[in-house]
Amino acid sequence: MKKRGREKKEGLNDVDVFVGQRLRELRMLAGLSQSDVASALGLTFQQLQKYERGFNRVSSSRLFKLGQFFRVPVSVFFEGLESRPATEEAEAQVVRSDDSDNTLRSREALMLARYYQSIRDPQVRGAIRELAERCAEQSEAAEAAGVPTTVPVATGRGRGRRGAQSTASQA
Structure with a gap:
């Protein structure tokens, strides 16, 4: 019997996860909530959350709009991608780090950067x-x-x- 809808992928794409992390960093540096950014782009906060976690892929037109919203070039979303380890273990660690102490450290670092900029x-x-x-x-x-x-x-x-x-x- 044929399944309806999209089939689930085996894992998250490393590039999608990376772009989502960059999106989250930009949002946090700007001091905005997921709801703030989502409503400005005509999305739900859940959709933005899926982008940030890499569960959903951000389209090129959406990336362009995000770049305009944050006043950064689209290339910002990909900076540092080449130097990142491209292994399954690194990908799994990114997913796990969402609930670990690394998230707290990342949030603290972003907040410090925001305060420093001011x-x-x-x-x-x-x-x-x-x-x-x-x-x-x-x-x-x-x-x-x-x-x-x-x-x-x-x-x-x-x-x-x-x-x-x-x-x-x-x-």
């Missing part, structure tokens, strides 16, 4: 960049030495200007 003072931007570089170097050195890294966390209680500080393990 800083107009070049000296402040330089100081923040230098701080981030030093923190990353310290973490890398500690990892190489096999030492667990900790970061101070302000609790809002206790003495001092901003409260006592405790340490929390960093994953």
